[in-house]
Amino acid sequence: MPVVHTLGGMMDRIRALLTVIEEGSVNRAAVRLRITQPALSRQMQALENELGGKLLERETSGVKPTGLGHALVKAMRPLVEGYDTALAELRRQARGERSELRVGYLLSAAQSMLTPALAKLRKSQPEVKLKLHDMSPREQIDGLRAGELDLALIGQEGVTAASEFHSAKLCSLRVCIAVSDNDPIAAQKNITLKELKGRDFIGVDEDQVPGRNRWATALCKSAGFKPRFVVVVDGITNVFSQVVSESGVTLLPGYFEKLQHPGVTFVPVSDEKARWDFIVLWQKGLASTATRALVEALKQVAVTLR
Amino acid sequence: MPVVHTLGGMMDRIRALLTVIEEGSVNRAAVRLRITQPALSRQMQALENELGGKLLERETSGVKPTGLGHALVKAMRPLVEGYDTALAELRRQARGERSELRVGYLLSAAQSMLTPALAKLRKSQPEVKLKLHDMSPREQIDGLRAGELDLALIGQEGVTAASEFHSAKLCSLRVCIAVSDNDPIAAQKNITLKELKGRDFIGVDEDQVPGRNRWATALCKSAGFKPRFVVVVDGITNVFSQVVSESGVTLLPGYFEKLQHPGVTFVPVSDEKARWDFIVLWQKGLASTATRALVEALKQVAVTLR
DNA sequence: TTGCCGTTATGCCAGTTGTGCATACCCTCG
DNA sequence: CGAGGGTATGCACAACTGGCATAACGGCAA
CATH class of the missing domain: 3.40.190.10 (Periplasmic binding protein-like II)
Incomplete structure (x- = not known):
């Protein structure tokens, strides 16, 4: 059995198997997957080799999952779907369409600036979901480093970390x-x-x-x-x-x-x-429009307080 | 930027990214992944192209995830891990090391046979987890077809479906x-x-x-x-x-x-x-050792009842 | 400054793989 | 027994991927 394939594209073959089982036919599944029937047929063989067991009962009227095939569907379908949605969400986020904005701030320090800035943001981008975290400067910086915050409102303490992130001096x-x-x-x-x-x-x-x-x-x-x-x-x-x-x-x-x-x-x-100095730090890389909007709002508020 | 790659092996590249971020270095990650640094470097570029955003901050001392990179890790790591464990479980199951056995039976019909057979099974394979489902013959057959049962104890009604599954006449x-x-x-x-x-x-x-x-x-x-x-x-x-x-x-x-x-x-x-006739049906394809053991036990019990 | 050492990126080639096409095979039905 | 549905296989080719060599770049020390 010289059908080896790489271990890499296994997920594709699993996807293919899901389609095949849905359709009950390698032929029809091949149409849906925009490949030819032989190619798909070989993918199924490869998958069976990789797993070490039969997945499909080949019958003259099409194919039917074996017990192992059923088990695979039950285990893998949710994972594949989760993978797809996660990927879609990441792509959206990469395009800057992040709907959630996690802001770290120090209540005593940022109150006078953050509240009006958030009001501005809500006016310009009302659909943005905000998560506000009242935390110490250190926690804010750690949060940024760990990717748990998108943006931190921080005082003089932040300048030491300013080079790690994008930053703007507010006032x-x-x-x-x-x-x-x-x-x-x-x-x-x-x-x-x-x-x-x-x-x-x-x-x-x-x-x-x-x-x-x-x-x-x-x-x-x-x-x-x-x-x-x-x-x-x-x-x-x-x-x-x-x-x-x-x-x-x-x-x-x-x-x-x-x-x-x-x-x-x-x-x-x-x-x-x-x-x-009071500064705002945010993640390097493509900032979401929401992030940029909040930074702008903060800057505008800052000039009025100067 | 002609780095295109296939959409297929994306999961591999995501895995690679997880390693890169863990190591904080393309070089070290490449060692762990048993590929060369240029290959891994290109994988990262490909992933960034596919997602449409930067994932890593390249610095002279190594690499650091961007916000998007962090988001990817958070979203994908559990999926990748789930995928791996699911795969391992499927492989085990393919080798017949299934620890769970789902048995469909009709209480009134199977009691005299099933109880002693289960006792035998428990003696020979005590670690097998049993799930017993008292259900009508029709439900049993549907359950087998849907892969929700491993084995069905069924009377004359089962002969019509016997060709779809493995079967043995008990008595x-x-x-x-x-x-x-x-x-x-x-x-x-x-x-x-x-x-x-x-x-x-x-x-x-x-x-x-x-x-x-x-x-x-x-x-x-x-x-x-x-x-x-x-x-x-x-x-x-x-x-x-x-x-x-x-x-x-x-x-x-x-x-x-x-x-x-x-x-x-x-x-x-x-x-x-x-x-x-009283027969037992079980899934086609490789039956687990537990399944085979129960079938054997049932056969042995059957001869005593003949 | 220059040279060295670390990092990542790029050019190019060869091996491998997955695909499509054509065709073989198998079963059922008329 | 042929037709028509299914799946499997032989073969050639395009494409992706990885390895090697090397470039480019930044920091650090002399």
């Missing part, structure tokens, strides 16, 4: 510091970075908000000194506890000014160079 | 008739077919028990007359009602003698030629 916010209510600085309306020289700084866990400490360090260096991080905590609320108990300070993006936290006062930093 | 039972208690025949110990000449016969629905009427007709013809079916009912219990009310008779396999039904008396037919 550049002012910066503030958090100090204890008891601290003399708390009474000031403004503060310059220079005034922080020699103060103890509270750092945050690099895993949770990567790059934040580096950003603070860079800012201080531009003001002529090197910050000393006396403690590193994980999570922003713990930062506030430390601010109160240790009377250290920490540099924060400006939107924290609106926050209230017992025992903590936020003081704006007046240095012009002290800015907190 | 040949004596025949009896059912008559009303009031009928003079009811007092007899035996009866010959000839004595039934001129009597009204009760037939059964051809859909439920195909071939039964033909069997009765053939028997009567061998005794020199043609039975007259005054009524055809569906289901054996209705036959008994008719036997009582219409004082017709009906030919039945011998195992009914053990039954009790108010107003009905069963009288054995003494003709030597009047026999009711």
Whole structure:
């Protein structure tokens, strides 16, 4: 039996078998499959060889599946159909017709921008299904890397990962510091970075908000000194506890000014160079129209907030 | 871009892509796949052409999936794995290592044979999982045809379908008739077919028990007359009602003698030629060892009952 | 900068495979 | 026994695919 064929095209032969069994005839199936009957006949032989058992009862009136043939149909038809639909969905997605948009964001940071941008998006592309994920900057970046997010709204933390993805800077916010209510600085309306020289700084866990400490360090260096991080905590609320108990300070993006936290006062930093960039990251490769639309909407919203 | 390839081997290329993404490198993936790097490189190009979008970010240190690439992995990996396991299962089944055995039987007819046979089977192949289906002869045949049964225990009704499947005659039972208690025949110990000449016969629905009427007709013809079916009912219990009310008779396999039904008396037919064959049918093609074992067990049980 | 080493991409050739065509074979029915 | 339906087979050819050699490209170190 010199009918060997490759193991590769086996799925095609399985498809062919499904058609043959549907039609009950190699001849008619061959017509449907746009190949000749001999070719199809040989495919069936090949499939039987590969599986090691007869699949069809050849009768003078056509063909009929054997038990094994039936079993194959039952096992393979759903897989083949799933394969086809998955393929179709991928092709659509490749053409940018992705209907689902998975957005990662940090509620405290992105709220003022994301909400109006989403409203715009819904107006221009109402059929887009949104999945919003409130997650830490680190989780956002990991999500992008793992392909679980299409787009991430992220602050300064994102610049370290910006080269991995497409990115756009949305706006550049002012910066503030958090100090204890008891601290003399708390009474000031403004503060310059220079005034922080020699103060103890509270750092945050690099895993949770990567790059934040580096950003603070860079800012201080531009003001002529090197910050000393006396403690590193994980999570922003713990930062506030430390601010109160240790009377250290920490540099924060400006939107924290609106926050209230017992025992903590936020003081704006007046240095012009002290800015907190807010950026949006999205997957490389062909972005869906929905992704592009949301990025555009975010940019438009950003200019109004500047 | 003249990289076209066939649409056929697409699944292979998807498999290849899965490996490439796992390895993060075309080179290493090529090693795992036992092909050269250029070949694999071209496969990836082909896949991207077929899908209409980039799947990989080529970087100097290797490759990284794009969003589309990630989506493909998420959609296709389970399908590919399902396909492989299904294929393996089919191959095992083709080798006769089927662990499940679906048996169709008619409780009233097969009980005396099936129970001991199953006991034998359990002793010789304890790991076989059994699925027993009590169903009418017609349902059994349909089940075999649809591949939902591996084996059917069926009476005379099965002979019409015997050519479609493998079959073995298990035993040949004596025949009896059912008559009303009031009928003079009811007092007899035996009866010959000839004595039934001129009597009204009760037939059964051809859909439920195909071939039964033909069997009765053939028997009567061998005794020199043609039975007259005054009524055809569906289901054996209705036959008994008719036997009582219409004082017709009906030919039945011998195992009914053990039954009790108010107003009905069963009288054995003494003709030597009047026999009711009991057969087992199973799927054509390679039967599993379990199937063969059960057939053997049934045959052995049958000889003890003869 | 230059050279080296890693990566992926491309040109070309040969082996293999799957297909179509023509035809053989087999069965059933008239 | 021939006609007409089915499936299988012999054969030649086009096409795809893989291997080899090599290009192109980017990073890194001297």
